[in-house]
Amino acid sequence: MLTGLKGAADQDGYEPDGLVTVDELAKYLEKEGQNKARELGKKKEDKEQIPGIARGVTTHFAITRNPVIAATVAQRLTKLAELTKDGKIDAGLAGEGRGYLTRMPKLKYQQDLRKDYEKLVDGKQTADDFRETRASILAGTRLPEADARAYARKVYDAVDLLAREYVKELDPAEMVTWSIRGLYRRLEEKVPADLKAQLDAAKGKGRGQLQDLLADARLRLGKREDLDENQDIDETLHALMRPPHVDPYTNYIDKKLVAKFDQDTGRDFTGIGVQIRRDVARDALLVATPIKGSPAYKAGLKTDDLILQIKTRKLNAERTRYEGEPVTVSTKGMETDEAVKLILGIPGEPVSVTVQREGVPEPFEVSLRRGRVTVETVLGYKRKTDDSWDYYVDNENKIAYLRLTQFAPASGREMVQAVERLEKEGVRGVVLDLRGNPGGLLTAAIQIVDLFIDDGLIVSIRPRGEPEQSYSGTSRDSHQNFPLVCLVNGGSASGSEIVAAALQDHKRAIVVGERSYGKGSVQNIAPFPQTGAKIKLTTATFWRPSGKNLNKASTSGSENEDWGVRPDTGYEVKMAPKERLELAIKLRDLEVIPNRAAKPKEVKDQFQDKQLDTALNYLREQLRAGGNAAGRKAG
Numbered sequence: 001m002l003t004g005l006k007g008a009a010d011q012d013g014y015e016p017d018g019l020v021t022v023d024e025l026a027k028y029l030e031k032e033g034q035n036k037a038r039e040l041g042k043k044k045e046d047k048e049q050i051p052g053i054a055r056g057v058t059t060h061f062a063i064t065r066n067p068v069i070a071a072t073v074a075q076r077l078t079k080l081a082e083l084t085k086d087g088k089i090d091a092g093l094a095g096e097g098r099g100y101l102t103r104m105p106k107l108k109y110q111q112d113l114r115k116d117y118e119k120l121v122d123g124k125q126t127a128d129d130f131r132e133t134r135a136s137i138l139a140g141t142r143l144p145e146a147d148a149r150a151y152a153r154k155v156y157d158a159v160d161l162l163a164r165e166y167v168k169e170l171d172p173a174e175m176v177t178w179s180i181r182g183l184y185r186r187l188e189e190k191v192p193a194d195l196k197a198q199l200d201a202a203k204g205k206g207r208g209q210l211q212d213l214l215a216d217a218r219l220r221l222g223k224r225e226d227l228d229e230n231q232d233i234d235e236t237l238h239a240l241m242r243p244p245h246v247d248p249y250t251n252y253i254d255k256k257l258v259a260k261f262d263q264d265t266g267r268d269f270t271g272i273g274v275q276i277r278r279d280v281a282r283d284a285l286l287v288a289t290p291i292k293g294s295p296a297y298k299a300g301l302k303t304d305d306l307i308l309q310i311k312t313r314k315l316n317a318e319r320t321r322y323e324g325e326p327v328t329v330s331t332k333g334m335e336t337d338e339a340v341k342l343i344l345g346i347p348g349e350p351v352s353v354t355v356q357r358e359g360v361p362e363p364f365e366v367s368l369r370r371g372r373v374t375v376e377t378v379l380g381y382k383r384k385t386d387d388s389w390d391y392y393v394d395n396e397n398k399i400a401y402l403r404l405t406q407f408a409p410a411s412g413r414e415m416v417q418a419v420e421r422l423e424k425e426g427v428r429g430v431v432l433d434l435r436g437n438p439g440g441l442l443t444a445a446i447q448i449v450d451l452f453i454d455d456g457l458i459v460s461i462r463p464r465g466e467p468e469q470s471y472s473g474t475s476r477d478s479h480q481n482f483p484l485v486c487l488v489n490g491g492s493a494s495g496s497e498i499v500a501a502a503l504q505d506h507k508r509a510i511v512v513g514e515r516s517y518g519k520g521s522v523q524n525i526a527p528f529p530q531t532g533a534k535i536k537l538t539t540a541t542f543w544r545p546s547g548k549n550l551n552k553a554s555t556s557g558s559e560n561e562d563w564g565v566r567p568d569t570g571y572e573v574k575m576a577p578k579e580r581l582e583l584a585i586k587l588r589d590l591e592v593i594p595n596r597a598a599k600p601k602e603v604k605d606q607f608q609d610k611q612l613d614t615a616l617n618y619l620r621e622q623l624r625a626g627g628n629a630a631g632r633k634a635g
Contacts, residue, residue: 004028007066013104014111018069019062026053034280047281062103076101079121088127089120093134097121107224112137141222145215152214154530155179155236156207158252161526166246167464167538173202175240176210180217182239183232192220230255230531237533247538247553249523255532259319259344260337265408265440265525271344272296272351273373276307276336284308284356285331285339289592292387294373299366301355302595307331308363309354310342322349345370358598378414379403379590387593391422393612398426399619401612403433403587404448407440407495412447419451419479429619431612432499433487435513436587439494442522442542446471449502452509454478456545458502461522463540483622484509485615488565489575493517500565501544510618512571513611518552518564571618573611582607 009028010016033051041047077098084094100114101121113134120130159175177199184191191199198213205213218232227235237252253261263269273294279286285307290297310329313322322345331339343351352367380389381401393401400422404411422430439445442459449458450473461469486500486509497516503509522540541551544565549555552563567573575583586607 001025001029004032005064007068010066010069013106015104016066016069017102017104018066018073019103020064020066022059022061022063025063029053038281038283041281044281048279050280060103073101076118076121080117083121083127089130107226109137109141109224141224143219143221143223145219148215148218149211151218151232151236152211154233155214156211157530158237158240158528158535159210160207161535162241162246162250162537165524165526165537165539166250167521167540169464170246171203172207173205173210175245176213177202178245179236179240180214182242183217183221183236186235186239187221187226189221195220233531234533237535241535241537247521249519249521250537251535252528253534253536258532258534260340261534263344269344269373270347270370271340271373272299272301272353272368272370274301274343276339278334278336279306282306283332285334285336291373291375292593295368295371297593299368301353301366302357302598303592304358304595304598306356307339307353308356310339310351311353311365312342312345312351313349315345319345322346326350326352328354343370347371374410375408376414376591377405377408377411378418379405380418382590383593385596389418391418393431394429394616394620397620397623398428399431399616399623400427400429401431401433403590404437404496405591406437407442407444407448409441409444411440411444412451415448415451416477423479423481427482428623429483429485431485431487431615431619432503432509433612434492434496434500435487435489435611436491436584437493437496438491439496439519442495442498445495445498446473449473449499451477451479452484452503453506454480456506458545459498460543460545460547461540462543463522480508483619485618486511487513487611487615488516488567489514489580489611490517492565493519494521497550497565498542498544501546501548501550504565504568505545510568510571511565512573512615512618513567514572514574515566516564518550518557520549520551520554520563571614573614575611579607579610583609583611 004025005020007016007020009020009025010018011028012021012024029051030053037049038047041049080089080094080097080101083089084091089097096113097117097120100110100117105111105114116125116130116133116137119125120127125133156172156176159172159179162170162175163172180195180199181191195217198216202210202213221227221232234252234254238254240246241250241252259269271294273291273296275288275291276285277288278284287296287301287303287305287307289303290301308331310331311326312329313324313326315321316323329342345351347370349370350367351370352365354363354365356363380391380403381393382390384390391400391402393399402415402418404415419430442461446458453473455473455475455478458471458473461471463469484503486503488496488500488511492500492513493516497519500511500516504511520541520543521538522542523536524539526535526537528535541554544550549562550564555561555563557563586609
């Protein structure tokens with residue numbers, strides 16, 4: 001901290017500017033704190049410590065001066081004042097120059113202007129040469145009007161989409177106003193007074209006038225590197241699609257995030273098939289677990305392997321083909337997102353990783369070919385020795401445990417396969433764990449409900465201004481020969497709530513745990529080819545079979561209102577914050593494919609899952625009483 005305050009943190013830009021700002025110091029502490037932990041730590045736990053920087057919004061407030069540079073800055077300001085006094089430059093240029101010489105600007109053209117002023121005050125160019133260079137720099141920032149018009153049309157395409165399909169009625173004029181104000185705010189630019197007046201008077205204007213307003217706002221910002229290559233549209237739509245303008249589930253997913261979004265929502269991708277995280281202590285990437293059936297799993301990569309290097313050819317900008325010779329990249333200092341970009345790619349393309357493994361004296365190279373990887377979403381109670389799932393949590397009573405992590409395209413098929421297998425084995429009771437499941441595809445949720453109920457209403461969808469849509473189950477291939485318990489908590493949302501509510505309303509299962517999240521809304525994913533992005537927008541609300549509300553946002557959020565899914569009477573089992581954290585760690589660890597050749601890890605105190613215990617006690621009582629699921633026939 002002291003070293004940073006004395007000037008070492010003065011690093012933003014092409015040279016120190018003599019000031020240490022809050023954000024410069026925070027960035028310096030994050031990096032150097034980890035370096036010091038690795039250098040000074042005696043134990044692994046010490047070396048893994050990461051400094052926690054208490055910070056809010058980014059701020060450029062100057063905390064202290066860099067004494068070495070501050071003296072140079074003072075001399076330059078004195079020289080600038082002399083040039084002004086001698087009439088070499090006017091007061092306007094002097095004011096601009098003081099700003100650039102005092103503090104490092106962020107944009108390249110502004111940094112070029114700073115260099116121009118430095119040459120002037122350092123006597124390396126005349127005032128006339130300075131003015132000529134300055135004019136040339138500013139001329140290069142002028143944006144062609146055609147570019148501003150194209151920007152305006154593309155932004156308005158998104159505005160139009162929200163106006164047509166968002167679950168609540170939105171005014172296009174208000175959306176344009178929000179987007180322009182938000183863009184300037186994100187860029188840390190002040191809205192000019194005359195533009196502000198136009199924004200204040202935008203209500204009631206038509207499409208053409210609103211596009212003119214967008215083009216004008218864009219022209220004023222000019223050409224700059226932080227708005228190149230559709231970044232102007234990206235920043236504008238990020239500003240538009242955020243609370244309080246829209247709900248938290250309506251988002252703009254820009255092109256660079258689309259691949260990760262598709263991977264997270266689809267649960268399949270092209271890569272080598274490992275979950276990775278940074279190993280802070282050793283400054284490399286750690287294999288958290290290989291994914292079953294993936295190229296990495298088949299090639300023998302193990303949990304806790306340390307990836308030291310990645311060797312691969314580079315993808316072109318469109319990520320459609322590989323170019324050049326393979327390049328070896330060290331993972332030292334590499335963030336996980338950067339590593340994921342290197343590892344993901346086109347099926348069949350080779351990639352190799354250099355691995356350090358505990359018990360093996362030297363690092364070794366593993367060669368792989370990228371392939372389609374599907375992440376399991378239906379998990380069991382523990383892994384068998386062949387890494388497949390053992391679903392039985394109580395072998396004596398034949399009670400199975402099925403955990404659904406999210407509703408992906410393959411989730412319904414996975415659940416059907418698991419339940420059919422259990423039925424053949426004579427399962428007598430099932431726990432369906434939806435805790436921490438954030439939702440996903442509506443079709444997968446409906447398919448899973450239909451697997452357990454006879455027939456009847458599953459969920460109703462209410463779009464804005466359109467007739468209600470109802471989805472019902474069929475009695476074909478229903479599995480009702482065993483009692484069922486559904487586990488939920490505050491992390492169970494959307495599709496999880498559809499399933500839990502339907503099973504509860506049909507009296508097919510009892511619900512155990514804590515009240516669910518209360519996300520009763522439907523999102524559609526619309527491609528936005530104008531920038532290669534996607535727009536996720538809320539288009540409807542969904543309602544449980546009983547007709548009761550699920551959406552917390554539609555209420556004041558108080559505990560006594562109808563929203564979310566409550567546990568059945570007598571089966572609410574609350575967890576303290578520490579227990580919730582321990583549960584999350586336990587559930588995460590269950591997904592790991594263990595390295596069975598490694599030295600066994602020290603066993604810590606076992607977490608007692610009292611919500612699962614309550615579910616098991618209920619099922620055992622049902623079996624002792626000779627009962628089955630109550631109300632097998634849907635009403």
